[in-house]
Amino acid sequence: MSRKIxxxxxxxxxxxxxxxxxxxxxxxxxxxxxxxxxxFLSKDEYGYxxxxxxxxxxxxxxxxxxRKPFEDRPFEGIFNINCEINSMASKQFENGKxxxxxxxxxxxxxxxxxxxxxxxxxxxxxxSGEKVWSITVDLNFLNxxxxxxxxGCFGVMLALSHFKKPDITIIxxxxxxxxxxxxxxxxxxxxxxxxxxxxxxxxxxTSQNVEENIKGESDEDAIYLLDCDYKxxxxxxxxxxxxxxxxxxxxxxxxxxxxxxxxxILLDLSLNSIKFVNELTDLIKTLIKDHEQQRFTELNxxxxxxxxxx
Amino acid sequence: MSRMExxxxxxxRLDGRRWNELRRFESKINTHPNSxxxxxxxxxxxxxxxxxxxxxxxxxxxxQADSTKATIExxxxxxxxxxxxxxxxxxxxKRMVELKATLERTFEQSVxxxxxxxxxIQVDVTVLAQDGxxxxxxxxxxxxxxxxxxxxxxxxxxxxSVGLYDQTPLLDLNGLEEKDISTxxxxxxxxxxKLALLMLEDKIPLDNLESILGIAIAATHRLRDLMDDExxxxxxxxxxxxxKN
Amino acid sequence: xxxxxxxxxxxxxxxxxKPPIRPGARSDHQFRPLEAKTSFLPNSNGxxxxxxxxxxxxxxxVKSKVVVTKSVTNLIDVDIDVAGFRDDSNFVSNLKYxxxxxxxTNFPSQYLKLTSKYSFKLFIDCIVISHxxxxxxxxxLATYLALKTTRLPLLVSEVxxxxxxxxxxxxxxxxxxxxxxxxxxxPIFITLGVIGTNLLFDPSxxxxxxxxxxxxxxxxxxxVITPISNINLATNSNNSNFKGLNQKLIIESINLCNKYxxxxxxxxxxxxxxxxEGDDDHIF
Numbered sequence: 001m002s003r004k005i006x007x008x009x010x011x012x013x014x015x016x017x018x019x020x021x022x023x024x025x026x027x028x029x030x031x032x033x034x035x036x037x038x039x040f041l042s043k044d045e046y047g048y049x050x051x052x053x054x055x056x057x058x059x060x061x062x063x064x065x066x067r068k069p070f071e072d073r074p075f076e077g078i079f080n081i082n083c084e085i086n087s088m089a090s091k092q093f094e095n096g097k098x099x100x101x102x103x104x105x106x107x108x109x110x111x112x113x114x115x116x117x118x119x120x121x122x123x124x125x126x127x128s129g130e131k132v133w134s135i136t137v138d139l140n141f142l143n144x145x146x147x148x149x150x151x152g153c154f155g156v157m158l159a160l161s162h163f164k165k166p167d168i169t170i171i172x173x174x175x176x177x178x179x180x181x182x183x184x185x186x187x188x189x190x191x192x193x194x195x196x197x198x199x200x201x202x203x204x205x206t207s208q209n210v211e212e213n214i215k216g217e218s219d220e221d222a223i224y225l226l227d228c229d230y231k232x233x234x235x236x237x238x239x240x241x242x243x244x245x246x247x248x249x250x251x252x253x254x255x256x257x258x259x260x261x262x263x264x265i266l267l268d269l270s271l272n273s274i275k276f277v278n279e280l281t282d283l284i285k286t287l288i289k290d291h292e293q294q295r296f297t298e299l300n301x302x303x304x305x306x307x308x309x310x
Numbered sequence: 311m312s313r314m315e316x317x318x319x320x321x322x323r324l325d326g327r328r329w330n331e332l333r334r335f336e337s338k339i340n341t342h343p344n345s346x347x348x349x350x351x352x353x354x355x356x357x358x359x360x361x362x363x364x365x366x367x368x369x370x371x372x373x374q375a376d377s378t379k380a381t382i383e384x385x386x387x388x389x390x391x392x393x394x395x396x397x398x399x400x401x402x403x404k405r406m407v408e409l410k411a412t413l414e415r416t417f418e419q420s421v422x423x424x425x426x427x428x429x430x431i432q433v434d435v436t437v438l439a440q441d442g443x444x445x446x447x448x449x450x451x452x453x454x455x456x457x458x459x460x461x462x463x464x465x466x467x468x469x470x471s472v473g474l475y476d477q478t479p480l481l482d483l484n485g486l487e488e489k490d491i492s493t494x495x496x497x498x499x500x501x502x503x504k505l506a507l508l509m510l511e512d513k514i515p516l517d518n519l520e521s522i523l524g525i526a527i528a529a530t531h532r533l534r535d536l537m538d539d540e541x542x543x544x545x546x547x548x549x550x551x552x553x554k555n
Numbered sequence: 556x557x558x559x560x561x562x563x564x565x566x567x568x569x570x571x572x573k574p575p576i577r578p579g580a581r582s583d584h585q586f587r588p589l590e591a592k593t594s595f596l597p598n599s600n601g602x603x604x605x606x607x608x609x610x611x612x613x614x615x616x617v618k619s620k621v622v623v624t625k626s627v628t629n630l631i632d633v634d635i636d637v638a639g640f641r642d643d644s645n646f647v648s649n650l651k652y653x654x655x656x657x658x659x660t661n662f663p664s665q666y667l668k669l670t671s672k673y674s675f676k677l678f679i680d681c682i683v684i685s686h687x688x689x690x691x692x693x694x695x696l697a698t699y700l701a702l703k704t705t706r707l708p709l710l711v712s713e714v715x716x717x718x719x720x721x722x723x724x725x726x727x728x729x730x731x732x733x734x735x736x737x738x739x740x741x742p743i744f745i746t747l748g749v750i751g752t753n754l755l756f757d758p759s760x761x762x763x764x765x766x767x768x769x770x771x772x773x774x775x776x777x778x779v780i781t782p783i784s785n786i787n788l789a790t791n792s793n794n795s796n797f798k799g800l801n802q803k804l805i806i807e808s809i810n811l812c813n814k815y816x817x818x819x820x821x822x823x824x825x826x827x828x829x830x831x832e833g834d835d836d837h838i839f
Contacts, residue, residue: 100411107408111511238419240508250519253494253510256408257415260504263523270516341839345610345685351839356597358838360684390634391599391616391680398634434638436684438614438838439598 005092007234015235019223020206026229033227033276036154036283041291043298046187047163051155054229055145060155061138062163066179069125069132077124078134081110081156090144090230104256109139109152112196112243116251119160120191127174133165135190146229149241153198154280161288164189194245195284196252197277201269202228202236205259222259224269226276242270244277316490317475324486325355330525332470332482335533337450337540339458346434348459352451355484356441361451363459366429380426384413386448388437409445416507417452420499422462431461441485443471445495445509450537457541465500468533469507472496472526474514479522481529494522498530558764567765567796571751578761584815586757591697593704593830595838600677601705604838605697609759612684613693615701617677621723624674630667631658632676635694637683646790650691653744653771654681654698656782661742661775666735670716673723675707687760688746689788691771695744696823702741703827706732740820742775746788747808749800754808756815763789768800770808774816779809 018025028034034054042048047062069076083106086095093102113119124133137156141148164187167180204223225232228239238258243251250270255261317323327333333355342349346362353359366380374381386409390398399406413433421431433455435448449469456463473483473491483493492514497507514522558566569576575583589607596602601617622630633655640647658679667675679698683690708725709732716723726732748758749768758766769788773780785800 098407100407100414103404103407104411107404110404115511116513244516248516249513250510250516251513253508254412255505255508256412257417257419257507259419260499260502260506261508263503263505263527266505266508267520267523270519274516338839342610342612342685344608345612362685385638387636387638387682389614389616389636389680389682391596391618391678394598396618396620396678396680434684436638436682439596 005090005234007231012235015231016204016206019204019225024225025231028227030224031226031272034229036151039158039287041158041162041287043295046165046182047159049155049159049162050142051151051158053145053147053151053154054227055143056141056147056151057143058151058155059140059142060159062135062159063138064133064135064163064165066126066131066177067134068130069128074129075125076121077132079114079119079121079124079137080135081106081114081137081139083109083139083152085141085148088143089141093144105148105152108149108198108241108243108252108254109156111252111254112153112198113156113160116194116196116243116245118157118192118194118196118245120193123191126168126177127170131177135160135163135165144230146231146233147200147227150198150200150227153196153243154284157192157195157197158284158287160190161192161195161284162291194247194249195281196243196245197280198241198243198252199226199273199276200228200239200241201226202232202239203259203261204235205237222261222265224265240266240269242273244270244273246278246281248274314486316487317478317480323480325484329478329480330529332529332532333484335536337454337537339454339541339544346455346459348455348457348461350451350454350458352447352454354443354447354450354482356439357443357447358438359447359451360436360438361448361455362434363431363452363455363461364434365431365459366426366461367432368428369430374430375428378427379418379423380421380429380431382414382417382421382423382431382433384410384417384433384435384452386410386413386435386437388440388444392437392440409448412445412507412509413449413452416449416467416497417456420463420465420467420506421456422464425462431456431459442483442488442493443495445469445507446471446482446497449497449507450533454537454541458544465502466534466537467497467499467506468530468537469495469497470526470529470533472522472529474518474522477518479518479525481525494526496523496526496530498527498534501531501534503527558761563765566761567750570753570755570762570765573753575750575753575755577755578759583753584756584811586819587759589696591700591826591830592838593700593827600707601701601703603697603700603704605693605700607693609687611686611688611690611693613686613690613697614682614684615694615697616680617701617705618680619675619677619705619707621669621673622676623672624668625672627674627676629659630664630674630676631655631662631679633658633679633681635681635683637690638685650694653691653784654679654694657695657742657744657773658698661773661780663736663739666739669710669723670712670714672716677705688758688763689769689786689790691744692746692757696819699741699743699820699823700827702735703739703823704830705735707735708732740776740824742773742780743816743819745772745774745812745816745819746770747772747811748788749785749804750796752801752804754804754811756811758788764794765796766794767796767798770800770805772808772812774812774820777813777817779812779816783809 036053038052040050050059085093085102167185169178201224240255336353338351341351348363350361369375446469453467473480473493492512494510499506591605593603599616600619604614606612635651712724747770748755748766769786771784
């Protein structure tokens, strides 16, 4: 058994009462996200990022190597996400043993990013059937303050956008390749087709009567919170994870148990989410753009001018 | 896309159904009276599932006893011969763990677990053949087996898969359709519009969500009636046997 | 522990009588009543399900695949899955080993031969949905039924393809599919319980608890064949009656099996014939 964090009944009642009065203990609105802070994009290494989101902290590294593709997919590169949660993040996670919760977290991140083809696998092909890029993302959770899924997914997408793979030249008529050092030739960014954004809504049942709620006789009692912190996470009665992208496509929806959710509320939540999806997508793009700009300035390149004065 | 036409211009699908038609749904309860407390067998098209429930009973390990409510344990085993190409599946595969956790958590909410503190309800599911809608059929089978075991539930949990082809929602996908188009599986408790279970694994446009959910909910209500008919039929058979004695 | 010391002693004494008094009023060579169904899996070449009165149930599927004969070591692959047991547990491994070796050594591989290069490979998958007594004979009888009703598609291309680079082709019509061989009777396992000088066919779980030894006898083509092995049938319980095996009993077990097993085979054959006539696809 994992070491559970116990929350007293008093604390729980207080929390629920506060929710009934429209107050979250952390002072946020019901559908207000925390903003990522202390975002670190490595300058020395392509594809390493760290970020904080409230007190949740993650680090993410992208690495690449060249290997033979799978036999049934000779034109496609290989893409994997490793998601590591250990007791460093919080004592409720046990080392070396994957609890259901952990499997669900990594499955959803994987479904959102890998299954949805957000990374163009065909662009990773070098010589079909012989050599392809294999991209691996290692995601580490350093501190837990709720909402691993949204933050993890955001982090992975940021790292993938940040990553660049070395340039290559195919020689000997497609038999051999030269991998150019990143200092020799400008490395290539990955081709990212769309940026999936996960949003987790946690729900809380404030009514005393469970049966009425489950049978849908009373609707008003359910409260939905976006981006819950660790206390809200422990007290939640259920959650739903919606993954969307800027093209108004739902990439993944999952609700693994918890109290039932009304269809209309689901529709409302999904429609409202678009706003956050746009914000976060733009954030990733701005971050990467600024970073590129900064790198470029630091390189202090002078434009070579060719041509005689007339 | 494939060479086959998922949905013809005349409005027919691969197996001749229209967009809003369910596949043949057949269920039986109390199929294993001697080896379990509750059992069921569900056929949804060519997907075939056996489910057996043991309990509520004393858990074998102390850690499974919760002093406030019953613990539900689902063991899902998919036979290696269940697909056309034989394939051995490991129980520790991430996908299987995810399905198992999803099922456990769904039924924790719909079974009145607080009535059976310190007990274990063990659900063993065997999938004999799969042809699309695996999660849906398994959920329906578990619901029926729990009812057969006499375990108190708020209502039936009925589950169905729906896909989206272009702009048309297609109800109750078979294996071929499931391969090609994105699938949404929903589970509804009773005749409400509340979703107990929700799983979508591939892209669908946000604006189509409403129409898909609409048809899916109507289908779950129909399935609930079909399951209810079976339970009542079985109940009548039982009652008449009692009367004879 | 499913029996109290008093129950154990009572059962032991009644089973040691001459003739033994068995709990279900069975005679020493009588099987528990069983219910069977064959060919219910449309995706498999052959299938069978056996259910005993006590709720024990086993399902078998036989699937075939065309392979290049030289590339495989065995043409038969057996896999057993027992509910509640891990795949790598001793219990499952033993069952699997027993059944695999029985079939591999005794299965006439000419039935699977297609052309000079290609053969069918059979995948036999067993699922034991629930069981109380040692399930080997249950699995084995179900496998018998499944193999007996296994049908393989009819080859329409040349049998001799030594010279030609051609893959075998089959008739599209399932009605043309052929049984392995009308006369073929797959090998089976019979479990026997030993108590005093008595030998009990198909011991139930209660009987297993008090047995002095257990025997697994293989039977094929109207005769007992090797291997004959002994085993403590009461798994996961400590059976204090368990002791060495009297050699004479082995001889006697062979005689008994030679005498009664043909009847078992005959019963199973009748079963498959009856099932063939009945035309319902329902499993239950």
